Amino acid sequence: MRPVAxxxxxxxxxxxxxxxxxxxxxxxxxxxxxxxxCRATSGGTPAxxxxxxxxxxxxxxxxxxxxxxxxxxxxGGERGFCPTCGSYLLFRIDGDxxxxxxxxxxxxxxxxxxxxxxxxxxxxxxxxxxxRPTIERYD
Ligand SMILES: [Zn+2]
Ligand SMILES: [Zn+2]
Numbered sequence: 001m002r003p004v005a006x007x008x009x010x011x012x013x014x015x016x017x018x019x020x021x022x023x024x025x026x027x028x029x030x031x032x033x034x035x036x037x038c039r040a041t042s043g044g045t046p047a048x049x050x051x052x053x054x055x056x057x058x059x060x061x062x063x064x065x066x067x068x069x070x071x072x073x074x075x076g077g078e079r080g081f082c083p084t085c086g087s088y089l090l091f092r093i094d095g096d097x098x099x100x101x102x103x104x105x106x107x108x109x110x111x112x113x114x115x116x117x118x119x120x121x122x123x124x125x126x127x128x129x130x131x132r133p134t135i136e137r138y139d
Contacts, residue, residue, distance in 0.1 A: 012106040014087035019065055024055025029115030030103050034123035037070045042088050047103035056099040
């Protein structure tokens with residue numbers, strides 16, 4: 001039996017496999033982000049979860065991951081991509097104690113609850129309510 005102090009971890013990575021990471025549990029509930037930047041960079045509405053920033057580690061491709069600042073981010077948010085296959089993997093905010101992960105980049109997201117739609121006010125015209133809570137915006 002695993003010691004209580006070791007809550008375990010999950011692993012994930014990009015489509016081509018060059019970039020791999022490990023994220024310490026517990027991961028936060030999944031949010032779907034409807035902000036304009038996420039839509040433009042991912043082509044849709046990415047699902048994010050997060051772990052403690054000090055519980056996150058790149059286990060392959062650390063020198064390859066490319067960070068791109070969000071041009072309209074007031075919090076200095078940056079997105080991390082694989083430069084070889086283009087996968088959107090990570091989101092970080094300067095000074096934030098969390099590292100945000102795209103839930104779709106996890107090898108296995110089983111058991112992580114889906115919680116909330118965020119930036120709902122800027123959702124795309126094709127997105128309809130599904131009964132889950134929404135947060136209109138952050139300001
Ligand atoms: Zn890749
Ligand atoms: Zn977003």
